[in-house]
Amino acid sequence: MAQEVLYRKWRPRRFADVSGQDPVITTLRNAVAHGTPAHAYLLSGPRGTGKTSTGRILAKAVNCAAPVEGEPCDECPSCISYDEGRAIDLIELDAASNRGIDEMRDLRESAAYAPAAGRYKIYLVDEVHMLTTQAFNALLKTLEEPPPHVIFILATTEPHSIPPTILSRCQRFDLRRIPLDAVIRRLQVIAEGEGIEVDPAGFELIAKQATGALRDAVNLLDQLVAYHGRTLTLEQVWSGLGLVVDTRASDLARAAIEKDLKAGLTILGGARDDGVEIRAFVRDVVDVLRMVLLLKAGAGDQLPLSDAQLEDMNRTAAAAQVSVIVEALQAFGDIDFSGDAYDALPAEIAFAALATGMLNVAAAPAVAAPPPPARPAAPAGVGAGGRGAPQRQAAPQQRQAPPQRQQAPAAGRSDAPAHAPHAGAHTEAPAAASPPPAQPFSPPDAGEVSEELAALRAKWPEVQTLMRAASVKTGALVSSPNQAFPKAATATDVTIGFRYPRHVEMAREPDFSRILTEAVSQVQGRAVNVSAEEWPELADAGAAAPARTPGGHIVEEALKQGAQRIDG
Numbered sequence: 001m002a003q004e005v006l007y008r009k010w011r012p013r014r015f016a017d018v019s020g021q022d023p024v025i026t027t028l029r030n031a032v033a034h035g036t037p038a039h040a041y042l043l044s045g046p047r048g049t050g051k052t053s054t055g056r057i058l059a060k061a062v063n064c065a066a067p068v069e070g071e072p073c074d075e076c077p078s079c080i081s082y083d084e085g086r087a088i089d090l091i092e093l094d095a096a097s098n099r100g101i102d103e104m105r106d107l108r109e110s111a112a113y114a115p116a117a118g119r120y121k122i123y124l125v126d127e128v129h130m131l132t133t134q135a136f137n138a139l140l141k142t143l144e145e146p147p148p149h150v151i152f153i154l155a156t157t158e159p160h161s162i163p164p165t166i167l168s169r170c171q172r173f174d175l176r177r178i179p180l181d182a183v184i185r186r187l188q189v190i191a192e193g194e195g196i197e198v199d200p201a202g203f204e205l206i207a208k209q210a211t212g213a214l215r216d217a218v219n220l221l222d223q224l225v226a227y228h229g230r231t232l233t234l235e236q237v238w239s240g241l242g243l244v245v246d247t248r249a250s251d252l253a254r255a256a257i258e259k260d261l262k263a264g265l266t267i268l269g270g271a272r273d274d275g276v277e278i279r280a281f282v283r284d285v286v287d288v289l290r291m292v293l294l295l296k297a298g299a300g301d302q303l304p305l306s307d308a309q310l311e312d313m314n315r316t317a318a319a320a321q322v323s324v325i326v327e328a329l330q331a332f333g334d335i336d337f338s339g340d341a342y343d344a345l346p347a348e349i350a351f352a353a354l355a356t357g358m359l360n361v362a363a364a365p366a367v368a369a370p371p372p373p374a375r376p377a378a379p380a381g382v383g384a385g386g387r388g389a390p391q392r393q394a395a396p397q398q399r400q401a402p403p404q405r406q407q408a409p410a411a412g413r414s415d416a417p418a419h420a421p422h423a424g425a426h427t428e429a430p431a432a433a434s435p436p437p438a439q440p441f442s443p444p445d446a447g448e449v450s451e452e453l454a455a456l457r458a459k460w461p462e463v464q465t466l467m468r469a470a471s472v473k474t475g476a477l478v479s480s481p482n483q484a485f486p487k488a489a490t491a492t493d494v495t496i497g498f499r500y501p502r503h504v505e506m507a508r509e510p511d512f513s514r515i516l517t518e519a520v521s522q523v524q525g526r527a528v529n530v531s532a533e534e535w536p537e538l539a540d541a542g543a544a545a546p547a548r549t550p551g552g553h554i555v556e557e558a559l560k561q562g563a564q565r566i567d568g
Contacts, residue, residue: 007218010190012053013083014071015061019186019214020178021050027173028054029070032061037120038171040143040152042128044159045175048213054175055124055153056082059090062151063118078118089115091123095130104131104138111142111150120151128154129161133504136163143169160517160529161508164495177212180204187217196221196230202237208287209241209280241280249284250312252351253292256285256328257320261355265348272344279341286332292317293325328354443485443497444537453489459523460486466519474515477503482538494520494528497535507532 012018015025024043031037041058043051060083061067065076072079081087093107107123115121131139143152143166154170156162184203191198198221206224210217220241228236248267255264271281294300296317303310317325331354335346352358443457456463460481468475477498478484484507487497496516498504506512517530 005219006190006194006222007215010193010218012050012057013060013074015054015057016071018050018054018057020182021054021175024054024173024175028058029061031070032058032067033070037062037151039146039150040170041154042159042162042167042170042172043153043155043175044172045157046177046213047157048210048215048217049175049178050214051155051175052124052126055155056090058153059087059120059122059124059151062120062122063087063089063115081117087117089118089121091121093123093125094127095125096127099131099135101132101134101138104135108138108142111147115149119149121149122151122153124153124155126155127157129156129158129508133163133501136166140165140169158510158513160531161510161513162531163533164493164531178214179212180207183207183210183212183214183217186214187221190218190221194225194230196225196232198232199234199237201234202232205234205237205241249281249288250316252281252285253288253328254316256289256331256351256354257292257316257324259324259355261352264351264355268344268348268351272342275342277341278344278347279337282332282335282337282347286329288313289325289329289332292320293322293329296320296322296325443481443487444535444540450489452491453486456486456489456494456520456524462523463519466522467515470515470519474512477506477512478516485535485538487533487535489528491526492528494524494530495533496520496530497533497538499534499536499538501534504532504534 015029018025037058041055043054045051057072060079061070061072063078063082064072065078066073072082074080074083078087082090091107091110093103111121111123113121142150146152152170154162154166159167159172159174184207187198187203187206190196191203206217206220209220224232224237224240227240232240248271252264252267255267268278271278291300291303292313294303295313300313331350332347335350337343337346339346449457464475464478467478478496483499483503485497486494488495496507498507507516513530513532516532517528520530521527
């Protein structure tokens with residue numbers, strides 16, 4: 001008989017088996033117990049938190065012949081068919097590979113047929129955010145008014161990528177990352193059921209590595225058993241997970257706080273030479289820095305530390321400033337290991353930037369360049385565009401400027417207006433004149449603008465700056481308000497309008513959507529759900545035309561170069 005992997009063998013079969021999602025489970029169980037299930041559910045959350053399992057249990061419960069307080073009985077023919085994976089009334093779709101309009105049309109047509117065995121026909125659509133815009137439109141009407149025998153369960157890791165029209169038709173449940181103690185308890189249940197002996201501290205190490213994803217934790221346990229056998233010591237768990245000893249992570253955290261460049265690079269180099277996964281090592285360092293921060297703030301009473309560890313970290317915290325700890329957390333937390341998890345270079349660069357003070361320089365906002373210094377007054381008889389000796393002396397500096405800047409000060413042409421100023425003429429303390437102020441962008445609103453929307457539009461340049469800092473591609477897509485601009489906003493949801501359909505598709509791609517959501521949330525000062533929507537009317541919107549400078553473009557350019565008006 002083929003061996004079944006642990007995460008599938010121990011997949012929850014009852015609501016009571018789902019770990020760490022009590023509010024969601026209680027609500028769904030009550031709906032089944034009262035016979036009032038909704039026609040559409042949206043289950044969102046990180047990977048491994050139980051979205052698909054919860055959907056299957058809900059489907060099993062609503063079709064159970066004799067549910068007990070909302071829980072499936074596990075004895076009737078319907079429950080047995082669900083447990084064995086042959087329930088004919090549960091239709092599971094993977095939206096990542098069935099994302100087109102044709103698949104949604106087929107779903108809409110099949111939904112009209114009555115269930116074959118139970119009371120309800122359940123459609124479980126996984127990773128629903130991968131559907132195309134046309135597929136969402138095809139699904140919308142059926143989702144809004146489905147037949148009474150149909151229940152839709154949509155699962156996604158990116159709820160912000162789902163159109164608001166779909167979200168508004170579903171009961172939404174956000175599954176959180178599973179708490180550490182809940183993961184440990186579930187691992188202990190599985191280990192006991194499988195006859196696996198694990199050092200008690202080993203369960204905690206496995207749970208920490210999973211970072212709130214129970215499926216990852218069970219897979220790690222399965223992997224350790226395959227390598228070391230069914231008896232796992234703490235040292236075997238450490239080595240099997242590719243972890244390093246606590247002292248080295250603590251040493252690097254201390255070097256980061258003290259900004260000791262030599263010590264930090266030496267520790268990272270040693271870890272690299274020992275074949276340690278640097279990504280996991282940095283994660284350990286972040287954990288240490290977090291605990292030091294909690295101790296410094298007086299909130300570390302519940303930290304799982306031995307007396308020796310607690311004494312060592314308290315000593316580190318006492319000698320550190322909160323701002324320095326936060327700066328170190330930022331430096332290590334922003335490292336991108338998308339290439340090679342064993343490559344120490346990204347961590348070395350981040351540590352060097354932290355130790356040398358370059359981290360703050362890189363993060364500082366761009367400062368507008370100061371106005372150019374005023375040019376000295378030309379000798380008598382030589383105009384700004386003349387061919388005298390002063391012009392030849394300035395030529396070497398002009399050759400270093402871009403070609404278009406060489407041609408800009410053309411104020412000395414014979415056909416220029418009589419009052420066109422010479423560079424620096426009649427000025428005692430010349431200063432650059434400010435250009436005409438930018439006019440506010442006027443979007444094509446059809447109704448009243450909410451306070452949240454007005455506030456976001458006022459801060460839109462900040463979002464553009466963050467997007468440009470994230471990547472050139474994302475910055476280019478929002479570079480102009482005629483291409484992308486806030487269309488709607490509430491306290492929790494934001495819609496960004498894009499002029500072109502192609503830009504909407506790009507904005508819904510996972511990486512772009514994440515960057516956009518993070519930028520808007522940072523500017524708003526709170527987490528919000530951000531969605532993209534087509535807004536072709538942006539093509540006709542714009543700012544009011546700025547007032548023209550009296551005297552024409554020549555005078556306007558001269559004012560930019562530092563001249564002052566002496567008449568008019």
